[in-house]
Amino acid sequence: MNFENNLTFAKAQDEADILKDFRNQFLFPNQNGKEFIYLCGNSLGLQPKVSSEVLKRQLDNWANHAVEGWFEGKEPWMFYHKELKKLMAPIVGASPREVCPMNTLTVNLHLLMVSFYQPKGKRFKIIMEGGAFPSDQYAIESQVRFHGFDPKEAIIEVFPIEGEETLRTEDIVAKIEENGDEIALVLFGGINYYTGQWYGMEAITKAGHKIGAMVGWDLAHAAGNVPVKLHDWDVDFACWCSYKYQNSGPGGISGIFVHEKHFSNTKLNRFAGWWGYQENQRFKMEKGFIPEAGADGWQISCTQVMPMALYHASLQIFEQAGFIEPLRNKSISLTNYLEFIINEVNKELGFEQYKIITPKNPKDRGAQLSIIAKDKGKEVFDGLFENYILGDWREPDVIRLSAVPLYNSFEDIYLTGEALLKVSQKILNA
Template sequence: MNLENNLAFARALDEADELKHFRDQFLFPKHNEKEFIYLCGNSLGLQPKVVSEVISGQLNRWANHAVEGWFDGSQPWMLYHKELKTLMAPIVGALPEEVCPMNTLTVNLHLLMVSFYRPQGKRFKIIMEGGAFPSDQYAIESQVKFHGFDPKDAIIEVFPREGEHVLRTEDIVAKIKENGHEIALVLFGGINYYTGQWYDMETITKAGHDIGATVGWDLAHAAGNVPVKLHDWNVDFACWCSYKYQNSGPGGISAIFVHKKHFGNTELHRFAGWWGYQESNRFKMEKGFVPEAGADGWQVSCTQVMPMALYHASLQIFKEAGFIAPLRSKSIALTSYLEFIINEVNKSVGEEQFKIITPKGSDDRGAQLSIIAKAHGKQIFDGLMENHILGDWREPDVIRLSPVSLYNSFEDIYLTGVTLLDVTTNVLKSK
C-alpha cells in the first residue's frame, strides 16, 4: 500500500479497520477537557470502561459474602485464577496449565530463578542483553550474589556493535556458543524496553538449549504486544507484567509460564507457600510441601482478587478481539504508518531530525518506535505533551511512541505527525 500523509487517508484506514469499535471501550486521559492522543501503552495501558463495574461487583461480593466469597457464587475467589489461565494462555502461546497469574513481575522473576538458575561447577554464568531494564539487571545481580558469585564474573552482557543501536541475532548466538561451557542460564527480555527491538526468541532459545543451558524470558514489553509461542518454542520459563499492553492497571498483577516438561521434575528448588500447595489437600494444613500440578505450584501467596479482576476485564476484551492475531495485523499497520509519518516530518524539516532506532522490519519490533532527536529532544517531547500527545521520555535521549491496536487510530498517528512537525519547527526557530 502507498501511504499518504493526509487526514483523509488516515480516516479511510480507520473506516476500514475491523477493530475500530474497541477504542470506545477505553478511557482516555484529558487535560483542560481535551483528550490526549495516547501513545504510551508500552508503559501503562488505558483503563477499560468496564473496570468500574467489575471492581464494584467484587466489592459487592466482599460486602455481601465476606469470607464466604472464597467459596460461594459463580466466581468463587478460591478458583478465580483458573478463569484467567484460559484467557492468558493464547496471549503467550501456552497451555492453560503452564501459566498462572500471581504477584508482580520482579517477584516472579526471582521465584523462577530460584528454580531455574542452578549454577554447578564451571557452569554458573547468566547471559543477558546489555542495557536490559534495570529491574532485570538488579534481580540477576542479586541472584548471582546469593549464590556466592561476583556479578562481574557471573554475568555476560551482549551489546550492539559499535555505532549500532540494536543487537544482531547472530551476535547473541555467537556469544552463547563462545561461552557455552560456562552458561547456566540464558535470560533476555522479549522486547527491549529502550530500543523496542523484538529478539528472535525461538532462535535464541534453541541456541541456549544447544549448549545445555536453561532459557527464560521477561515478556514485560512482549506479552499482549507480539505473538509468542512459549510452549512450541520450548521456552523453560517466562514472566510478564500485565499493566502495559494488557491494560490491567498500575502495578497490575503479573504472571508466569513454566513449560510442562518441568512439571514432573521433583529436583527443582522453589520457594514454597500455602497457595502453591496441592489444591485437593490444601486445607488439611499438613507439614511437608506438595506442589499443585503445573504452574500453579509456583504460587506463594493467595489470590489477589482485585488485581485479578482488573486483568480479567482486559483479557475478556482480548478474547472478543480474537486474541493476538488480528491485533498484531493492525499493530504492524499502525507502526508502519507511524514510521512513514516520522519520515515525512524529517522531509519537511529538511534533515533527519528524528532517527528511529527501533528495527525497521515488523518481525523485529512490536508496537513501539523509539526515536532520537538530533537536537532538543526533551524540549520537543515536552512540546508534544503540551499539545496533548502523550508518549514517554527515556534518558538520555529517546522518545518512545507506541500505538496500541485496541485503542489507537490511524488518525491519531497522522495528528501526531502534524503536531510533531509544528513543535519541532517552533523549537528550531527559537534556537
C-alpha cells in the same frame, strides 16, 4: 501499502479497520476537557471502561459474602485465577496449566530463577542483553550474589556492535556458543524497553538449549504486544507484567509461564507457600510441601482478587478481539504508518532531526518506535504534551511512541505527525 500524509487517508484506514470499535472500550486521559492522543501503552495501558464494573462485582462479593466469598457467589475467589488462565494462555502461546496470574513481575522473576538458575561447577553464568531494564539487571545481580558469585564474572552482557543501536540474533547466538560450557541460564527481555527491539526468541531459546542451559524470558514489553509461542518454542520459563499492553492498571498483577516438561521435575528448587500446595489437600494444613500440578505450584500467596479482577476485565477484551493475531496485523500497519509519518516530518524539516532506532523490519519490533531527537529532544517532548500528545521520554534523547492496536488509530498517528512538525518548527527555529 502506499501511505499518504493526509487526514483523509488516515480516516479511510480507520473506517476499514475491523478493530476500530474497540477504541470505544477505553478511557483516555484529558485535560481542560480535551482528550490526549495516547501513545504510551508500552508504559501503562489505558483503563478499560468495564474495569470499574468488574472490580465492583468483586467488592460486592466481599460485602455480601465476606470470608465465604472464597467459596460462594458466581466467581468464588478460591478458583478465580482459573478463569484468567484460560484467557492468558493464548496471549503467550501456552496451555492454561502452564500459566498462572500471581505477584508482580520482579517477584516472579526471582521465584523462577530460584527454580531455573542452578549453577554447578564451571556452569554458573547468566547471559543477558546489555542495557536491560534495571529491574532485570538488579534481580540477576542479586541472584548471582546469593549463590556466592561476583556479578562481574557471572553475568555476560551482549551489546550491539559499534555503530549500531540494536542486537543481531546471530551475535547473541554466537556469544551463547562461545561461552557454552559456562552458561547456566539464558535470560533476555522479549522486547527491549529502550530500543523496542523484539529479539529472535525462538532462535535464542534453541541456542541456549543446545549448549545445555535453561532459557527464560521477561515478557514485560512483549506479552499482549507480539505473538509469542512459549510452549512450541520450548521456553523453560517466562514472566510478564500485565499493566502495559494488557491494561490491568498500575502495578497490576504479573503472570508466569512454566513449560509442562518441568512439572514432574522434583530436582527443581522452589520457594514454597501455602497457595502453591496441592489444591485438593490444601486445607488439611499438613507439613511437607506437595506442589499443585502445573504453573499453579509456583504460587506462594493466596489469590489477589482485586488485581486479578482488573486483569480479567482486559483479558476479556483480548478474547473479543480474537487474541493476538488480528491485533498484530493492525499493529504492524499502525507502526509502519508511524514510521512513514516521522520520515515525512524529517523531509519537511529538511534534515534528519528524528532517527528511529527501533528495527525497520516489523518481525523485529512490536508496537513501539523509539526515536532519537537530535536537538532539543526534551523540549520537543514537552511541546507534544502541550499539544495533547502523550508519549514517553527516556534519557538522554529518546522519545518512545507506542501505537496500541486495541485503542490507537491511523488518525492518531497522522495528528501526532502534524503536531510533531509544528512543535519542531517552533522550537528548532527559536
